[in-house]
Each structure stands twice: as structure tokens, then as C-alpha cells.
Amino acid sequence: MNDGHKTLKACCAAAYHSSDVVPLLLGDAYHPGGAALTRRLADALAVAPGERVLDVASGRGATALLLADAYGAEVDGVDYSPAAAALAQEAARAAGMADSVRFTTGDAERLPYPDGAFDAAVCECALCTFPDKARAAAEFARILRPGGRLGLTDVTADADRLPPELTGLTARIACVADARPLTGPAGYKSLLAGAGLRTTAAERHDDALLSMVDRIEARLTLLRMAAPDRLRATGVDLDAAPAVLAAARAAVASGTLGYALLVAVKAD
Amino acid sequence: MNEPDTMRPQAPRKTDRDEVFAEFTRSICPVCKTPVDAQVNIRDNKVYLRKSCREHGGFEALVYGDAEEYLHSARFNKPGTIPLAFQTEVKDGCPSDCGLCPEHKQHACLGIIEVNTGCNLDCPICFADSGHQQDGYAITHEQCERMLDAFVESEGEAEVVMFSGGEPTIHPNILDFIDLAQARPIRSVTLNTNGIRLAADRRFAAELGERNRAPGRSVNVYLQFDGFDKRTHLEIRGRDLRTLKQRALDNCAEAGLTATLVAAVERGLNEHELGAIVEYGIDHPAVRAVAFQPVTHSGRHVPFDPLNRLTNPDVIRLITEQRPDWFRKGDFFPVPCCFPTCRSITYLLVDGEPGDRTVLPVPRLLNVEDHLDYVTNRVLPDPAVREALEKLWSASASMGTATTEEKLRTAAGAAAEALGCAPDSCGIDLPQAVRELDDKAFMIVVQDFQDPYTLNVKQLMKCCVEEITPDGRLIPFCAYNSVGYREQVRSRLSGVPVAPVAPNALPLKDLLTSTPYGSRTPKPSTASEGDGSA
Numbered sequence: 001m002n003d004g005h006k007t008l009k010a011c012c013a014a015a016y017h018s019s020d021v022v023p024l025l026l027g028d029a030y031h032p033g034g035a036a037l038t039r040r041l042a043d044a045l046a047v048a049p050g051e052r053v054l055d056v057a058s059g060r061g062a063t064a065l066l067l068a069d070a071y072g073a074e075v076d077g078v079d080y081s082p083a084a085a086a087l088a089q090e091a092a093r094a095a096g097m098a099d100s101v102r103f104t105t106g107d108a109e110r111l112p113y114p115d116g117a118f119d120a121a122v123c124e125c126a127l128c129t130f131p132d133k134a135r136a137a138a139e140f141a142r143i144l145r146p147g148g149r150l151g152l153t154d155v156t157a158d159a160d161r162l163p164p165e166l167t168g169l170t171a172r173i174a175c176v177a178d179a180r181p182l183t184g185p186a187g188y189k190s191l192l193a194g195a196g197l198r199t200t201a202a203e204r205h206d207d208a209l210l211s212m213v214d215r216i217e218a219r220l221t222l223l224r225m226a227a228p229d230r231l232r233a234t235g236v237d238l239d240a241a242p243a244v245l246a247a248a249r250a251a252v253a254s255g256t257l258g259y260a261l262l263v264a265v266k267a268d
Numbered sequence: 269m270n271e272p273d274t275m276r277p278q279a280p281r282k283t284d285r286d287e288v289f290a291e292f293t294r295s296i297c298p299v300c301k302t303p304v305d306a307q308v309n310i311r312d313n314k315v316y317l318r319k320s321c322r323e324h325g326g327f328e329a330l331v332y333g334d335a336e337e338y339l340h341s342a343r344f345n346k347p348g349t350i351p352l353a354f355q356t357e358v359k360d361g362c363p364s365d366c367g368l369c370p371e372h373k374q375h376a377c378l379g380i381i382e383v384n385t386g387c388n389l390d391c392p393i394c395f396a397d398s399g400h401q402q403d404g405y406a407i408t409h410e411q412c413e414r415m416l417d418a419f420v421e422s423e424g425e426a427e428v429v430m431f432s433g434g435e436p437t438i439h440p441n442i443l444d445f446i447d448l449a450q451a452r453p454i455r456s457v458t459l460n461t462n463g464i465r466l467a468a469d470r471r472f473a474a475e476l477g478e479r480n481r482a483p484g485r486s487v488n489v490y491l492q493f494d495g496f497d498k499r500t501h502l503e504i505r506g507r508d509l510r511t512l513k514q515r516a517l518d519n520c521a522e523a524g525l526t527a528t529l530v531a532a533v534e535r536g537l538n539e540h541e542l543g544a545i546v547e548y549g550i551d552h553p554a555v556r557a558v559a560f561q562p563v564t565h566s567g568r569h570v571p572f573d574p575l576n577r578l579t580n581p582d583v584i585r586l587i588t589e590q591r592p593d594w595f596r597k598g599d600f601f602p603v604p605c606c607f608p609t610c611r612s613i614t615y616l617l618v619d620g621e622p623g624d625r626t627v628l629p630v631p632r633l634l635n636v637e638d639h640l641d642y643v644t645n646r647v648l649p650d651p652a653v654r655e656a657l658e659k660l661w662s663a664s665a666s667m668g669t670a671t672t673e674e675k676l677r678t679a680a681g682a683a684a685e686a687l688g689c690a691p692d693s694c695g696i697d698l699p700q701a702v703r704e705l706d707d708k709a710f711m712i713v714v715q716d717f718q719d720p721y722t723l724n725v726k727q728l729m730k731c732c733v734e735e736i737t738p739d740g741r742l743i744p745f746c747a748y749n750s751v752g753y754r755e756q757v758r759s760r761l762s763g764v765p766v767a768p769v770a771p772n773a774l775p776l777k778d779l780l781t782s783t784p785y786g787s788r789t790p791k792p793s794t795a796s797e798g799d800g801s802a
Binding site for chain 2: 034035036039060062065066068069070091094095097214215217218219221222224225226
């Protein structure tokens with residue numbers, strides 16, 4: 001995925017010692033909103049056949065494959081995790097799409113592509129985890145051609161109003177504590193503007209985040225069912241999870257936490 | 269233009285219809301069974317089918333209690349699989365050429381063999397019009413062979429055959445028939461029974477248990493189980509069978525048999541008992557599944573209002589309302605192999621002790637929708653998960669069969685993998701732990717069969733549940749019960765004329781009279797020429 005992924009992986013193990021379950025639940029092959037929101041993002045970007053598109057934090061390749069298959073794009077996927085990139089490459093091969101989709105291992109803050117190489121780029125639920133967001137935004141701008149479009153979906157958060165359950169290191173990995181609001185000086189729009197990317201469309205999709213919270217809750221239940229003894233033995237504190245999930249739901253309801261889709265354009 | 273309206277004679281004003289016209293299709297007249305044009309319309313977020321017969325006038329029935337889901341589910345319509353053989357030709361068009369004719373859109377996920385018409389009960393509700401009757405039929409060894417062969421010829425490797433009736437356990441050759449099925453490439457046998465023999469005859473249960481342990485084969489019990497109120501038993505089955513059902517299930521458990529509780533659900537009768545049936549099933553060691561079927565208004569049944577019948581979304585809503593701690597909207601998912609509005613399924617992982625259960629519906633773990641959307645036809649990074657979900661959300665899925673349990677492990681394992689923690693970093697091999705959850709899995713099926721009121725050839729043409737006839741045809745279940753095929757087959761096999769059956773619907777009350785078997789038939793003055801179209 002990215003630096004966040006590395007942190008996440010490290011923290012995943014650490015979580016067992018810190019008795020915190022949040023990162024364990026968030027390592028997800030599917031981002032909020034699923035394929036439906038990805039299509040909405042691609043439609044908003046008006047991805048056209050033959051266009052070169054980059055998927056930053058491409059995970060197991062679902063989005064890249066969709067963009068190539070349904071939109072006819074030539075897609076590159078880059079992920080911080082070599083394992084994810086390899087799985088995605090294998091999926092592309094198995095689908096007979098290795099010609100139109102390629103996956104590489106790389107860092108979002110140092111994208112391994114030349115300037116102006118892409119007509120469009122997407123980044124789903126990942127910018128919020130990048131430690132140096134301004135650097136990542138500058139990289140998005142660099143690899144886009146003049147007039148190229150960037151499509152983001154990401155967690156939005158009003159950091160000052162987040163409850164204590166949703167701050168701290170694990171919440172940072174959980175795309176929460178370091179998520180930004182949509183607007184304002186620290187917001188995503190300003191961040192992109194600083195990199196020369198002008199926001200042309202923004203939509204709220206808070207329901208997608210609620211569904212994600214539901215799914216996390218279900219997986220937590222699964223974890224309890226499948227490995228109760230081993231969980232106890234490793235000292236993981238599952239009792240804290242309900243409070244975190246409840247806090248997340250309440251934060252979405254109050255507008256402190258949300259999910260947004262955003263399209264920005266690099267100046268000609 | 270500027271004159272006030274009152275100065276002029278009132279101009280006629282156009283008005284809007286109170287419904288959205290959604291589909292034009294074909295159905296049948298519920299009285300004379302003649303194929304007629306039909307419309308599907310949406311009013312108040314509910315879906316209705318309307319049609320009219322030249323002779324018998326107009327008819328309308330509720331077909332789906334949630335219009336939004338009806339439209340939404342169109343995306344989960346899996347391209348059908350072409351069977352290896354068709355048994356009939358296209359002559360008069362659907363639904364008169366069953367079956368299967370070359371226009372049929374799907375192979376048979378499930379084949380049904382009705383071994384007899386006789387039964388040790390005379391239920392007030394029985395779509396097969398069975399009972400203590402002297403003039404019915406029981407199939408022979410040779411007929412059973414022929415029927416199984418027809419199924420295998422059409423399927424190659426078949427997933428499930430169901431023996432039904434009548435009451436199949438009172439057929440003297442029923443074990444022999446199961447052996448015939450197991451000797452063929454048919455993975456699983458389901459025995460559809462009222463449980464009377466299973467309750468009384470432990471040796472019979474043991475014989476079934478033995479066959480359930482045959483390598484690569486399974487035998488599962490599909491037990492009628494409508495609820496716990498005495499009234500439910502009396503009004504649906506004509507007898508209080510409560511202790512007997514318990515004993516039948518205990519004998520299944522002892523014999524190592526897996527059972528599905530099958531509830532016929534009728535408005536005003538047992539619709540309040542659905543949650544209790546699920547809970548009872550979860551708590552009983554033999555039970556791994558519950559199937560809820562709104563009463564099929566074919567054959568014998570109590571009077572009903574076609575505009576206020578139960579449909580799949582209504583049943584799902586009732587389950588959710590009756591066990592709100594366990595279920596919520598979205599926990600059930602439509603089955604793509606048949607028409608998605610025909611059947612919905614959910615799987616549960618269940619933990620804890622009776623009275624203190626944790627129930628986890630599997631669709632909450634995975635984005636099932638992303639995997640089973642066939643219209644956008646996406647390339648997926650994990651085709652094994654789609655394949656697993658396809659087998660699980662199928663008419664041939666059955667707890668207690670190797671296929672279903674293996675696919676359940678794949679799906680739950682994928683959900684566990686999505687947690688993103690590899691065993692080396694976390695010390696827990698979660699996917700493996702989840703694959704060991706086998707005995708905690710439970711299935712709920714909701715299936716609304718079509719009747720002569722609700723029949724829509726759009727759904728019928730993709731039906732994947734087929735009645736196998738001794739002359740080697742595979743007739744879609746809902747056509748068999750609605751169009752006149754059942755009467756035709758019974759008449760041919762028993763040598764006794766069988767009256768065409770019409771639904772015991774309130775609007776038809778004055779047109780109908782009773783048949784010798786307790787079902788309703790058009791009065792001679794109202795029936796048109798002949799005995800239906802089949």
C-alpha cells in the first residue's frame with residue numbers, strides 16, 4: 001500500500017502486545033464503498049478507453065482491474081507491499097489482462113514513474129495514512145500530465161473534535177486520527193491546491209464508512225469465534241473494540257468523521 | 269388564457285397513473301390456465317403482477333414486497349448454464365412446452381422425484397394434493413431409474429436429487445431409490461418428509477445415516493416444521509405433531525443425519541413463529557438449516573388474498589423483526605442461479621450456548637454484492653471467492669453436503685484473510701481457524717414458489733428446480749404446480765382423471781368447487797374447454 005501499510009504491518013504484530021485490536025480489524029482488502037464507489041469515482045473522472053491511469057495503493061488490484069476491464073484504461077498499480085503487488089499481478093494474469101494492467105512495488109511519496117506519465121490517477125482510502133501528505137500530493141501532481149485528473153476517496157475527520165477512542169497511533173493506522181477535513185486550511189482541498197491540483201468536485205459518502213464500521217464489527221465477532229483461546233493467550237484486548245466502534249458510529253452521526261469523494265485537476 | 273377557470277366549462281384534465289409500469293411478460297389465467305399477457309407494476313414500493321383472461325376477467329397478485337430490492341436484484345442474475353440435454357421442443361411457447369425446452373435459460377440445480385401421492389397425513393395445506401388416497405400412484409423401481417437417468421443425462425454430474433411425494437418414507441422402496449441415486453453421479457440426496465416414520469422407526473433413521481456416510485455421497489433430511497403453536501399444527505397439518513417432530517430430529521441426530529427445517533408460512537397462521545423456528549434449529553444438534561416457504565397456492569390450501577400474500581422480503585422482514593439482535597436488513601442475499609427474486613439465502617456463524625448465542629450473518633463479513641454482480645461483469649482479483657459464493661447462493665446448496673461446507677470455508681476464510689494479518693506476524697492463523705468453524709455454520713433459505721396467480725414466465729424460464737417425470741421430462745417446479753402438469757402426470761400414472769386445480773383465492777371463491785382431494789377446481793360452468801393448457 002504505502003508507508004502506512006508498513007506501519008500497519010508492524011503495528012499489527014505490535015497490537016498484540018499493546019492489547020489493541022484496531023489495526024487488526026482495519027487491514028482490509030476492500031475499501032469503504034466497495035466497487036460501487038470505485039465506479040462512481042471512475043465516472044466522475046470520466047476515465048476513457050486507452051487512457052493511462054495510476055492506482056496509488058492498489059492493494060490486491062480490484063480497482064485497477066475494474067478500470068481496465070470496465071473503462072478500457074491502461075492501468076498501473078503501485079503498492080508499498082510486495083506481497084499485495086504480486087497477488088494483484090497474478091490476478092491480472094489469471095484474468096488475461098496482464099497486457100493492460102501492471103503492478104509495481106513502490107512508495108506513494110516517491111512514485112516510480114516519470115513526470116506527466118498519466119492521464120488520471122486514483123487513490124482510495126490511503127492518503128489519510130500517508131505520513132507526509134503534502135509530499136504525496138506533490139507526487140500525484142508530478143506524475144499527471146497537464147490537465148490530468150486525480151480521484152480520491154478518503155476518510156474525512158475534524159481532528160479537534162475526535163473522541164479519545166479515535167486518536168492515537170492505532171487510530172492513525174485506522175485512517176482516522178490523521179484524516180483531514182474536506183475543507184479548511186488543513187483540509188484535503190487545500191492540500192491538493194498546494195500541489196497545483198484544483199478540486200472540481202467533492203461528494204460526501206458517509207454511509208460507506210458506516211458500512212465499513214459494520215463490517216469491522218462483524219470481523220471482530222468472527223475473530224472472537226474463530227480463535228478465542230489464542231486471542232486470550234496473546235493478550236489481545238477485544239473488550240475495547242465495542243467502545244471504539246461505538247465512538248466511530250457516533251462520530252459519523254455528528255459529522256466529525258466521514259468519507260468523501262473528490263476530483264481534482266492539474267492545471268494545463 | 270387570462271379568464272378565470274370558473275368562467276369556462278371545466279376542461280378535462282389528464283391524471284397520472286398510480287403505479288410504475290415495470291415489465292410486460294406472460295402468465296396464465298389462474299382459472300383456465302390459458303397463457304395470457306401480463307404486466308408487472310410497482311405501487312407503494314411493492315411489486316404486483318396483473319393480467320386478464322378473455323373468459324375469466326382480471327387478476328392481480330403481490331409478487332414482491334419490496335420494489336426497490338426487486339429492481340436492485342436484477343444485477344445479481346447469473347448467466348445460466350446450458351444443460352447437456354433438452355427433453356422437449358419449443359412448440360407453443362412458455363409455459364406450455366415443459367420441459368426442459370431449448371428456450372430454458374438454466375440447467376437443473378435441483379431435481380425432484382415425487383415417488384408417490386399417498387401420505388400418512390391429510391394436511392389442509394399441501395401443494396401436492398396428497399393424503400390417504402386410494403386412487404393415486406407410487407413409482408416403480410424401473411420408473412425411478414428412468415427418472416434418475418433423465419436427470420443425469422441432462423446434468424452430467426448432478427448436485428442434488430430430492431425424493432418427495434406424497435410422503436416418500438412410506439414408499440416401500442424408498443431406501444432402494446436412494447441407493448439408485450447414490451449409484452449414479454449425483455452427489456447428494458435430500459429426503460422431503462413429515463418426519464412421522466423418522467420419529468417412529470429408528471432403524472429407518474439408521475439406514476439413512478449409513479447412506480449419509482457413503483464416500484462422496486450424502487443424505488439429508490428436509491423436515492416439514494411449521495412452528496410451535498398447537499393451532500399452527502392443526503391448521504397447516506391437521507394434527508398436533510409437536511412431540512413427533514422433536515423425536516424425529518432426535519433420531520436424526522442419533523443417526524448422524526443433517527436436517528433442514530422446512531416451514532410453510534401463511535399470513536395469519538404462523539408468520540409470528542419464524543424467529544423461534546430459527547432459534548430452535550440453531551439449538552438442535554441435527555439441524556443445520558431452515559427453509560421458509562410462503563405457502564404455495566397450488567393444490568390444497570386455506571383461502572388467501574392474492575394482494576396480501578407473503579413474499580420473500582416480507583418473510584425476511586418478519587425474521588428480522590422477531591430476532592432483532594441477530595438480524596438486520598441486508599443480511600439476506602438473492603440467489604443468482606435462478607431468477608434473483610425467487611430465492612434469498614443467508615449463512616450464519618453461530619457461537620455460544622442456547623439462550624446466549626452470538627449469531628454472525630456471513631454477508632456482513634464480505635461484500636457479497638461486489639462478487640455477485642453479473643451485469644457490470646467485472647474482472648475480480650479473487651475468482652475463487654466468487655465461485656464459492658455462487659455455490660453457496662444456489663438452489664443446490666445444502667448444509668451437510670461436502671460442496672456447500674467446502675465453499676463456506678472458502679468464503680469465511682477469504683473474510684479472515686481480508687483482515688490482513690498473516691499468521692507469522694500475528695501468531696494467529698485466522699483463515700485456518702475460520703475454516704475450522706464448520707459445525708458453527710447455519711443456513712436460512714427463503715423461497716417464494718410461484719402459483720397460478722403469481723406465475724411470471726420471465727422467472728419460470730430460468731427456474732433451476734425441476735420436477736422429474738417418469739417419461740423423462742424435467743419440468744420447472746412452479747410450472748408443474750401451476751400450469752396443469754401435475755394433474756396431467758398424476759392422471760397418466762394413476763389412470764384416474766384428475767380435475768384441473770385452481771388457487772383457493774378469495775376473489776375466485778364463487779367460481780370454484782372442491783375436488784375429491786380437497787383442492788379447488790373451476791365449477792363446470794366457469795371452466796373453459798379442456799383441462800388447462802398442459
